[in-house]
Amino acid sequence: MKRIIAAWIMTAGLAAAAQAQTYPTRPVSVTVPFAAGGNTDVIGRIIADHMSRTLGQTLVIENVAGAGGTIGAARISRSKPDGYTLLVGQVGTHGASVGLFPNLPYDPLSDFEHISQLSDTPVGLMARKDFPAANFQDFVALVKADPQKYTSGHGGIGSTSHASCLLLSNLIGASPPMVAYGGSGPTLIDLLGGHFDYMCDQIPHLVQHVRAGSIKAYALAMPSRSPALPDVPTTTELGMPLFQASGWNALFAPKGTPPEIIKLLNSAANKALDDPAIRARYAEMGALIPAPGPRTSEGLRLFIGAEIARWTPIIRASAQRGN
Numbered sequence: 001m002k003r004i005i006a007a008w009i010m011t012a013g014l015a016a017a018a019q020a021q022t023y024p025t026r027p028v029s030v031t032v033p034f035a036a037g038g039n040t041d042v043i044g045r046i047i048a049d050h051m052s053r054t055l056g057q058t059l060v061i062e063n064v065a066g067a068g069g070t071i072g073a074a075r076i077s078r079s080k081p082d083g084y085t086l087l088v089g090q091v092g093t094h095g096a097s098v099g100l101f102p103n104l105p106y107d108p109l110s111d112f113e114h115i116s117q118l119s120d121t122p123v124g125l126m127a128r129k130d131f132p133a134a135n136f137q138d139f140v141a142l143v144k145a146d147p148q149k150y151t152s153g154h155g156g157i158g159s160t161s162h163a164s165c166l167l168l169s170n171l172i173g174a175s176p177p178m179v180a181y182g183g184s185g186p187t188l189i190d191l192l193g194g195h196f197d198y199m200c201d202q203i204p205h206l207v208q209h210v211r212a213g214s215i216k217a218y219a220l221a222m223p224s225r226s227p228a229l230p231d232v233p234t235t236t237e238l239g240m241p242l243f244q245a246s247g248w249n250a251l252f253a254p255k256g257t258p259p260e261i262i263k264l265l266n267s268a269a270n271k272a273l274d275d276p277a278i279r280a281r282y283a284e285m286g287a288l289i290p291a292p293g294p295r296t297s298e299g300l301r302l303f304i305g306a307e308i309a310r311w312t313p314i315i316r317a318s319a320q321r322g323n
Contacts, residue, residue, distance in 0.1 A: 023083050023261050024057040030086045033072025033093055035065045035183030038155060039202040043119045043249045044088035046281065050272035055264070059086075065183055068158020069093040070101060073252075077106035081113075081256035083265070088118065090249045092156075095307035096163040099315030108308065113262050114301040115251040116269040117294035119287045122222040123164045123245040124232065126206055126215045127198040128191055136218040136238045139198075140172050147174040153196040155184040160247030163311060164200035164221065166318045171243050175318075191215060202247040203229065204285040221245040228286035248290070250300055262297055270295055 032044045041063060048059035064072035073093040079085035087093075094108040106112075125136070133139035143150050154161035161184055169175045179196055181187040184205065191199055192214055203210075203220065207228050210217045217232045221243050225234055235243040251269055253262060272278055273289055282289060293299035 021260075023264065024055055026084065027058045027060050028055070028084050028086060030059050030061050030088060031072045031076050032061055032063050032088050033065065033069035034063065034155065034159070035185050036063050037185030037205070038183045039121055039160075039205050039247055040069075040088055040090050040249055041185075042205060042285075043121070043287065046278065047088075047118050047251070047269060047272050050275060050278060051265075051268040054268040054271050065156075068097060068100065068156045068162065070097050070104065070106075070158065073097075073108075074105040076252065076254060077111040079254045081254040081258075083253060083257055083261040085254060086115075086265070087112070087252040088249055089252050091160050091245075091247055091307060091311070092158040092163060094250070094252075094304050096158050096311045096315055098308045099312035100158045108304055109301060111255050112252040113255060113257045114297050114304065115253060115262055116266050116273075116296070117290035117300050117303065118249045118251055118269060118273070119282065120290050121160075121202040121204055121247045121249065121287050122220055122226060123160065123200050123247060124203040124206060124210075124220045124229070125168065125198065125200050125218045126191065126210070127218060128194045128196070129213060129215055130194065131197055131216055133216075133218070136233065136235075139218050143176055144172055144174045147176045150176045150198065151179055151196040152176055153179045153181060153187045153190060153199045155187050155201070156180050156182060159184065160245070161187060161199055161201040163315065164245040164247075167245060167314055168200055168243055170314060170317060171240060200245070204287045207284075207286045219243075226286050227283055248294075250294070250304075266295075266297055 030048050032041045034040045045061055052059045069092045076085055076087040097104055133142050152165045184201055209215045219238055220226055220232050220234050222234055223236050294303040
């Protein structure tokens with residue numbers, strides 16, 4: 001019996017190795033759990049296009065929006081672990097979700113293989129172009145004086161824009177009404193149209209509108225200024241260093257995907273991140289190349305654990321206040 005078990009283990013190992021050597025033999029489906037046009041979608045398409053050329057097979061983006069990205073993330077967590085179904089997750093699906101959803105249908109740490117962080121996308125505080133505040137200090141004063149008068153919009157419960165504005169509300173001690181949309185793309189459209197007052201969201205898909213004067217930028221929630229928006233002060237400069245937020249993106253596979261395939265995908269993702277053309281595009285849109293640590297599988301897992309620990313108390317405190 002022991003010989004039979006040993007032979008079976010060896011056969012299974014050889015089969016996995018053979019699969020990794022030939023992978024991929026067909027297109028790979030990559031789920032973006034948000035609507036098209038938002039930051040996660042844009043980053044996912046940039047990296048997927050480059051990885052397609054490296055791997056020799058097309059990585060096909062599929063948008064599966066809903067419930068702050070958790071519908072798409074849950075679907076991937078239940079998918080066959082063969083390397084042909086991947087997920088572009090972010091702080092909402094793998095950080096804030098734990099505090100927001102008591103019955104979250106997956107565990108961000110144990111139900112996925114962690115491949116690589118794909119981007120670091122700092123958050124900015126943006127408002128409609130005719131918002132009356134002249135600067136960040138005026139903005140805080142107005143909102144604190146009459147919080148029910150001003151409304152923020154976000155891309156859905158658990159999205160980066162939702163969690164970031166909850167953090168801002170915690171810090172300034174005011175909780176204005178929040179309006180949920182089906183993604184950052186639709187939210188931005190209504191901000192441009194003046195249908196609500198402000199939002200806290202990732203700057204890459206906001207940069208061109210700030211430059212054009214279509215929306216106001218009051219602050220960037222990061223420690224140093226962004227080359228993409230050099231005239232916009234940071235929250236550190238403005239005396240609110242605790243308002244630091246990023247809508248990072250990362251690549252995941254279902255738990256049990258062979259380690260050889262994870263290693264191959266990690267290599268392809270990092271090749272994209274090291275490409276000067278990708279780095280130039282990131283810089284232009286205001287995204288940052290991730291730090292070396294989370295670009296490894298184990299480093300990403302540790303990073304996500306830290307993000308869960310950071311966001312869970314913020315989310316739960318906001319829920320107790322009725323946000």
